[in-house]
Amino acid sequence: MDGYSNILLLIIALLCFRSTLGQTDPKDVTTLRLLQRQWKGVTWTGVDPCASNWVGVTCSGSRVANLLLSTMGLQGGLPPEMGYLTGLQRLDLSYNKGLNGPIPFNLGKLKSLRELVLIGCSFSGSIPAELGSLQQLSILDLNSNKLGGEIPPELGNLSKLYWFDVANNQLTGTLPAQLGKLVRAGHFHFNKNQMSGSIPPEIFHESMALQHVLLDHNRLTGEIPSTVSLLKDLTVLRLDGNGLEGSLPSNISNLKKLGEMHVSNNKLTGSIPDLSGLTNLQYLDLSNNSFDVSNFPDWFSSLQLVTTIVMEGVNLNGQFPSESLSLPQLEAMKLARNSINGTLSIDSQVNQTPQLIDLEDNKIIGVIEPLPKTVTIKLMGNPACAEGSSLLNEVPSPCNPAQNITPYVTPMNDCGKDIKCGKQMQVDPRICKCAMPFEGMFVFRAPSFNNLDNASRFQSLEKSLLQNLTLTEGSIYILCCMSFDSDNYLNVRVWIFPPPGTKYFQRPDIAKLGNILSSQTYKPPKELGFGPYYFSPSWDHDFFEVSEGSKGLSTRAVIGIAAAGAAMGLLILALGFYAFKQKKKLAKSRKTSRPFGASWGFASGEYSGDVPKLKGARYFSFEELKQATNNFSSANEIGCGGYGRVN
Template identity: 45%
Template sequence: MSETMLLVLLLAFNYLFIAKGETADGDFTTLLSLMDTWKNTPPSWVGADPCDDWDGIKCKNSRVTSITLASTGLAGELSGDIGSLSELETLDLSYNKDLTGPLPQSIGDLKKLSTLILVGCSFNGPIPESIGYLQELLFLSLNSNSFSGQIPHSLGNLSKLYWLDLAENQLEGPIPVSSGSISGLDKLHHAKHFHLGKNNLSGSIPPQLFSSEMALIHVLLERNQLNGNIPPTLGLAQGLEVVRLDSNSLSGPVPSNINNLTNLQDLYLSNNKLLGSLPNLIGMNALSYLDMSNNSFKPLDFPVWFSTLKSLTTLKMEKTQLQGQVPTSFFSLANLQTVVLKDNKINGTLDIGSTYSNQLRLVDLETNSVDSLKQTDGVPNVKIILKDNPICQEIGEVGSYCSTSQSNVSYTTPPNNCQPGTCSSEEQIPSPNCICAYPYTGTLVFRSPFSDLDNRTYYVTLEEYLMQSFRSHSLPVDSVLLSHPTKDSNQYLELSLQVFPSGQDHFNRTGTFSIGFLLSNQTFKPPKVFGPFYFNADKYEHFGNPGSSESSKSSNIRILIGAAVGGSVLLLLSLLAGVYAFRQKRRAEKAIGQSNPFRRWDTTKSSTGIPQLKEAKMFSFEELKKYTKNFSQANDIGSGGFGKVYKGTLPNGQLVAIKRAQKESMQGKIEFKAEIELLSRVHHKNLVSLVGFCFDQGEQILVYEYIPNGTLKDTLSGKSGIRLDWIRRLKVALGTARGLAYLHELANPPIIHRDIKSNNILLDQSLNAKVADFGLSKCMVDCEKDHVTTQVKGTMGYLDPEYYMSQQLTEKSDVYSFGVLMLELISARRPLERGRYIVKQVKNALDKTKGLYGLHEIIDPSIGLESTLSGFDKFVDLTMKCVEECGEDRPKMSDVVREIENILKSAGTNPSDESPSISSSYEEVSRGSSSHPYNSNDSFDLSAGFPYPKVDPK
């Protein structure tokens, strides 16, 4: 037997016959679901026990508590099943640039999650409100993705949060703060880091964002669209060390109490529209980096108090209307490195003096009024720039200070007392210890301004800090190499980082996950001079490279062969037993299958006699249990005589309504199959879509798209808190009519709904109408001429009187019910109320000689009678045609559609337009304590109907 065959047999034996390990069943199933939606999962994800065998997975008491898969090359979306890992404490998927799609709402079910890190992926869509349910969350880092929409108010509920990083996304809208019972970021009293830069946030900075109760040390709001004044409350957060408000549209004066921030090290206010006097910063003795460039301060002589800032390393005051002479004493500040005062009115003589800081490297006074310079020969290490000053405009003046050229900055960690050799592979790189290896690489990005790029002492210190951190966490790191220091357009310092493995030429997956996690969750603390940072890792692709010896592989193969031979006899016996069990199972399944009406269905192919299910899916009962959290009470959104409806979330994040039949109300298998075939044939934007079904373990379940705004009945009654104006009511009527016209004239075979009413019209997120509940519907395939003789079904008040008397059902019966619905849209009254019938009421009150046909007392006041009800008379005329007693006198639904379209056109509205958003289409009033729109008793009463299709054996 060949070595390859033995290996295959051994793997088969392990996979098929060794009992699954200790990982809890639910967690194991969830991990399999994640595997199903991801590409490039670690090769070790094949064993039977994730807790012991799978890279990146850690467990406690057989429950998954940690998933760390940084730099793995994962691709795909994050499955909604992630919410089932109820013991999960850490989730780090950073540096997987092909992870995309929205975050599922179910992420809010991870009640024990303390660390959520998704740095440098490609997630998009809004940040789920449900993240605000994670009460144990300490660390939330979603930076460097493509998230959009507003920052959820619910994040203010994260009372334990320490780190909030949402930078470098596409977030917009205001910074959320609390109002009444609504939380906001001002409630995060324990948070030390607000990193919200490089987004599209707008509005003013809320004053209540800052208070003496806040523990903030970093507030980074740079590169947004913020406007208004800097709130004086900023001076209350006295623990602040870094404040970046640059590159916004902030205006007004800088608050005078800003000098209360005595711990502040970096203050960045440049590129705004700030006015008034330059703030006095006396007492800010920790201030190291100050940039207030490109603002419109009042003209001011160079302030004397600049010389009191003992920790100052960098002063940038470009285009701030500074004037006068820079005092020589200023250059004596011990830590001073960089002075940039371009485009001001500095004049007189520039005198650096003889006691200037030995760290000073740059003095840039380009475009000022300096006319002389002292001691140019005594400052060899300082680059002085005086271009476009009078001194450089004099004839014959050609000093080096009249040029803006600066030396190129370069740094690479030098070899550690060794001579690098030539590596055997082009992809291998010599480490600082001259050992060829495949390093883990990426870019360190420091968000705090950094002045002296050429200061090698800083980089050596950073290297020492990195190695100290790797060693303290027992990571297999031999050395680190830093190179290519540059500043980007945001004044961020970027440094290339290469981390070299210890003891071999490549890292294993655990090593890269651990290094990535240490850098992504900020365990590594750089020297203070570098300030806050984040890391962007590259994909690591050198696991188990040819650098590992062939002899080692051969040895491993021999070990595996020995194990395989030892288990081969047991394997063969097990296979024989398996074949026997399989044949017995097939016999049982064949016997059961004869009574299963779904046995011949193939949802991936079409053939004669097989329903075209299109996107409808056959779900297992176990799947639906998972999607509804075991049909939990929290997901119960309604009930009725048929059964209950549950809200569920599919693995792709789609919300669905799952209607589960009670045992006593289930119909026969053939009838249930027939209804699914009917529902699978109808596909229209104004009909509620069937997503799938379940006929498993004795269950009958239908899965529909979830419609968020509930029923038209709840809206008209005021229960939903939504007000429909006249044009929106016309559009609801049009959408309903289009859905019915499709059923009557385009469905094959045609379908009569038989139960049109306001409780069976659902409103989506843009208030477009969708017809629901086909449980009483009849196909016209077996009709006698143009009608179906059938037992009368429907809802009193909407029921066609002709159908009631003759028991002959036609599509004109739906037209009558639709006419009653139109009257309901006009009046918001129930068809039968206190013995009064709305059709008769309107007929008696109708007077076409009067304005609004004399129906003032019947029209719903919430429509707004102060506005013109365009086309009202034509709409009433159409309504009365629909409720004619004789079916032949009623129009077809296609004629009704055409007439409502004309009414909308005459009102100046395009009938093809749909509302892009709810806010532009309707008014939402206070919902108070109203119940869920699907949980109305009326909505689920058998006599009132059911907003999702009932299964009716007739």
């Protein structure tokens, strides 16, 4: 038995050695190999996903736990076999514009999934109802795809969901009332779709933890439900760009934490309610509704934190109240297209922090000078700027205002004009050498400010990015084109350069950056007022060296695979030789244990029922037999036959 035991031990050792070469569950390996064949842009090398440190793949035990491949330039579709990765906890394929086709319903089998982030791809079709069975899911981000159909009511079963973003798609239908079951949700980002119908009152109640409700730029109708006032943690409310009717709920003033409220471009009627209870309000936009004719609200003086008031086309009349400019944080008042009249007079003693007072297309007949020089005042379209007005001869003046203030741009070293860089590369101003930056656009969907030249605010944003993205000092550059778009979103273009001395980011670095920005791991400091955002990388080129993917296996990988193969071969050879030697010993042992060499034919299946043939029978002398049987003692008798006793 010692020979068998040794062989068994060697087999166990061989299996243990084999397991070091293949740590990943076979089903996971098969699925990832399938993805590697189907996706263009995958550069995985090595024998085993978990043991070979595949880019974007991390494991827990033998199972693939995270698949984080943001911004890798992937192309292809999501195969239904993704459902076999049942140990998956985080799936981030964001910013891969070449990923398209439907989202497979088999993703509903990933019962351990906590994060599903597919932002900025090209997926189409409907959102699978099967995703509603992912009871561990806390982040569902499908922003900026081509998804259609309705939001499945089954998603109301996601009891742990915190971040729910399906913005910038082509979703239709009504909002399901089952969304009210998502009591842990902090973010409803459903903006920029084609959803219609009324807002179900059931989706808002006092047990909910909603902080951001973004329903802007849809086709919603009906009244704003008064239940919105029950959202005690709400800080951002965007309902603008719909067809909402009726009056603005008076109890909306109960939202003590509300910082930004946008209800512009609807069909709201009735009187503007008293909003003095919104003591944390910083940005208010009521524009382009059909409110009752009224004077400028006197409760504005209680909004001590407000930076921006936008009330264009809301039937305001009477004189402009210059005392409203005493609000300590005020940056801009936009009151165009109303019926504000009389003579504009601004007390030189009031706070002059506002940069902009826009009173275009009103009925102001004149101004009492001097007006503050630090404030841009716009009176075009008023009688005060009619032909013959003395204000037309002054530059700048309310009738000929100065150009808009130049937005903030990060100060950079002057590297001169002699450095010529190749395609898609830029001069890294830290070292005045060419490099390929990670470039994209931050889209802030509800900023609480209007001033874009506030250097302190944007420098704090740069510092925050450097610290949270763990980048080299000076890597962040907020460049040109910082502006508000037509939807009142703030666009901030950013360049992030690779470490000094290198021209390109490595793929793992890009995947890490993309995941931090897509999964909302990075959040700007609340006090800066940038609000919710999404990031949109540039799509015209990869951010890593294009030739990386064509290099095949690295030298280190080839050496590792060769060494492992050689070791495996030697071990198998040694095992075979040892097994051969043990077999010979075993055969010899069996031969000596059968002195008559009888062969019954059982092993070969040739037994015919005849007596066995004796091979090489041994001759025993009488004296040997006498000695072996103790002189043929009856005590050694074992039987009796036709020829006598048998000892």
